[in-house]
Amino acid sequence: MFPRLNHVLVVALKSSAPVTTAVSLLAGVVSHHLVFRPFEIDGYAWQLFFTYLITIFVLIIGNVYFAGYSVVLALARSLLIAAAYNAGVVTSILVYRAFFHPLKRFPGPFLAKVSRFYAMNHAAKQVQAYKDIQNLHAEYGDIVRVGPRELSINRPSAIKVIYEHPTRTTRSPWYAQVSNDVTKISLNSTRILKVHKLRKKAWERGFGFRALAVYAPRVKAKVDLLLSKIAEHGGRPIDMTEYAMFFGFDVMGDIGFSKDFYMLESGSEHPAIKGVHDSMLAIGVLGTAPWLLSMISKVPGAAAGFSRFTAWCHQQLQEKPAMFKDRDPQDVISWLIKAFNEGDSSAPPGEMAMQEDARLLIITGSDTTSAVITNALYFLAKNPDSYRRLQAAVEEQSPPGINDWKYEKIIPYVDYVIQETLRLKPSVPGGLPRVAPPQGLMIDDDFIPGGTVISVPTYTIQRDPRFWTDAHDFRPERWEDLSTEKAPWIPFTRGQWACPGRNFAMMELRMVISRIALEYNIAIAEEDLGERFDKEVKDTFTLTLPPLRLAFSPK
Ligand code: HEM
Numbered sequence: 298m299f300p301r302l303n304h305v306l307v308v309a310l311k312s313s314a315p316v317t318t319a320v321s322l323l324a325g326v327v328s329h330h331l332v333f334r335p336f337e338i339d340g341y342a343w344q345l346f347f348t349y350l351i352t353i354f355v356l357i358i359g360n361v362y363f364a365g366y367s368v369v370l371a372l373a374r375s376l377l378i379a380a381a382y383n384a385g386v387v388t389s390i391l392v393y394r395a396f397f398h399p400l401k402r403f404p405g406p407f408l409a410k411v412s413r414f415y416a417m418n419h420a421a422k423q424v425q426a427y428k429d430i431q432n433l434h435a436e437y438g439d440i441v442r443v444g445p446r447e448l449s450i451n452r453p454s455a456i457k458v459i460y461e462h463p464t465r466t467t468r469s470p471w472y473a474q475v476s477n478d479v480t481k482i483s484l485n486s487t488r489i490l491k492v493h494k495l496r497k498k499a500w501e502r503g504f505g506f507r508a509l510a511v512y513a514p515r516v517k518a519k520v521d522l523l524l525s526k527i528a529e530h531g532g533r534p535i536d537m538t539e540y541a542m543f544f545g546f547d548v549m550g551d552i553g554f555s556k557d558f559y560m561l562e563s564g565s566e567h568p569a570i571k572g573v574h575d576s577m578l579a580i581g582v583l584g585t586a587p588w589l590l591s592m593i594s595k596v597p598g599a600a601a602g603f604s605r606f607t608a609w610c611h612q613q614l615q616e617k618p619a620m621f622k623d624r625d626p627q628d629v630i631s632w633l634i635k636a637f638n639e640g641d642s643s644a645p646p647g648e649m650a651m652q653e654d655a656r657l658l659i660i661t662g663s664d665t666t667s668a669v670i671t672n673a674l675y676f677l678a679k680n681p682d683s684y685r686r687l688q689a690a691v692e693e694q695s696p697p698g699i700n701d702w703k704y705e706k707i708i709p710y711v712d713y714v715i716q717e718t719l720r721l722k723p724s725v726p727g728g729l730p731r732v733a734p735p736q737g738l739m740i741d742d743d744f745i746p747g748g749t750v751i752s753v754p755t756y757t758i759q760r761d762p763r764f765w766t767d768a769h770d771f772r773p774e775r776w777e778d779l780s781t782e783k784a785p786w787i788p789f790t791r792g793q794w795a796c797p798g799r800n801f802a803m804m805e806l807r808m809v810i811s812r813i814a815l816e817y818n819i820a821i822a823e824e825d826l827g828e829r830f831d832k833e834v835k836d837t838f839t840l841t842l843p844p845l846r847l848a849f850s851p852k
Pocket residue numbers: 484485486497500657658659661662663665666669723724725729788789790793794795796797798799801802
């Protein structure tokens with residue numbers, strides 16, 4: 298049998314150049330349809346790449362030992378095979394995506410239909426992917442094919458279908474950048490519905506009413522510190538983007554781990570946090586092609602900055618006590634550790650999952666909230682009438698002034714300011730990608746084929762004049778007659794995958810905004826009156842804001 302196989306191999310290797318080229322081309326087409334198309338290969342880019350290199354190497358050896366070619370000729374023939382195979386794969390992908398794909402009837406730029414590099418190329422220009430998507434909707438309508446297998450759907454009816462209970466969609470491959478193994482990933486990366494549902498319970502305990510009551514005085518202490526730093530500047534402008542960021546991370550260090558980053562106190566960024574911010578730009582650009590981000594993040598040293606942050610979180614976990622005697626955990630991570638140590642089904646399902654959750658805690662809770670603080674103050678400084686109304690509303694609730702200020706009290710106008718800020722500048726501005734179930738789903742009269750990556754573009758829908766009067770204006774009053782659940786307002790998203798830190802974030806934001814309103818008048822101290830701040834924000838999954846110099850004068 299083996300001599301026969303040997304003979305076939307030699308004949309195959311010695312076939313003429315045109316035959317070799319045609320067979321290699323065909324192999325490219327076949328592998329596209331049998332491997333790349335039906336399977337989710339996004340997380341296996343390196344494995345595929347190395348398999349490809351090894352195959353070329355084996356071909357060279359085969360050409361020398363079995364076919365008897367010289368090394369140079371063997372190399373040339375192997376490269377011909379590789380080139381023809383590549384051409385087969387690429388042509389098959391392009392032709393299929395452009396003309397035969399189930400999404401072919403949906404409008405969108407031709408290049409976006411055939412490759413994610415279209416989105417990456419656009420994102421690389423200004424790192425404002427959410428605006429690129431808004432422009433595409435303006436040009437192509439409500440449903441746009443923004444990638445080969447992605448649709449962006451700018452319709453309120455899509456919010457319910459894609460995100461709300463009962464969830465029929467799952468998270469897209471974008472979330473599998475670390476791994477698909479649930480024992481090694483965070484809550485946010487968990488795509489299996491059942492596992493996610495269980496894990497979320499531990500997080501919800503960490504942000505439940507009992508827990509919030511423990512955190513509130515500690516957040517208030519950080520608000521006091523922020524206000525004292527503003528006072529220290531004695532009316533000289535401060536970069537609010539920076540100070541809100543210090544505040545956001547210091548709060549999360551405290552209620553996340555009972556640790557302090559001391560950023561407000563020192564007036565400088567903690568090295569671990571700098572590592573996180575240094576990686577953000579790459580996420581903004583490479584995140585448009587998940588397989589590439591997953592590939593690059595696995596290159597040794599590529600995430601060197603981020604590793605300082607990883608080390609910090611790891612150390613905090615090591616130092617945490619294993620037991621919580623006679624009292625509730627005092628910070629969020631301890632709620633997760635408690636579940637872990639008690640063998641609760643909601644615990645992170647492995648040591649690495651716990652590590653990932655520790656990082657998720659700081660990352661999701663800080664820049665998101667800080668951005669709202671800075672953006673709210675920007676809008677309020679630009680809209681003095683709204684600021685005066687805010688001040689009046691807060692003063693009414695605290696008649697004699699600061700000493701009687703109660704952070705527990707919900708003041709509707711403060712919430713309207715926060716909601717309006719999150720409408721115009723949502724901290725996570727892009728659409729959150731979900732995958733349609735295998736049987737597909739209907740959005741109004743449109744059938745969305747199974748396996749399509751779908752999302753509602755948060756920034757776009759929250760500024761669409763069809764759904765909002767004076768859509769681009771800052772008008773907190775609009776919320777007097779509007780419900781956040783009924784309007785197409787999704788800054789925390791909805792349903793199973795929604796933000797568990799929402800109530801905590803609202804508590805922080807209410808405290809900061811009402812305290813500043815009670816004590817200070819504000820003005821933008823930029824020559825362009827904040828134009829650059831407004832225009833140059835970057836979409837790095839969360840918003841990365843440019844500096845905003847604000848002057849605070851005591852009332
Ligand atoms: C105004 C502030 C905030 C905004 C706008 C916000 C927004 C969001 C959004 C849109 C998501 C969904 C992300 C996705 O599906 O990929 C999310 C998830 C999450 N957020 Fe927030 N967030 C805020 C504050 C916080 C805070 C303070 C925490 C506390 C640590 C937090 C913890 C989380 C966690 C753990 C998740 C993952 C949830 C899951 O996978 O089910 N967030 N947040």
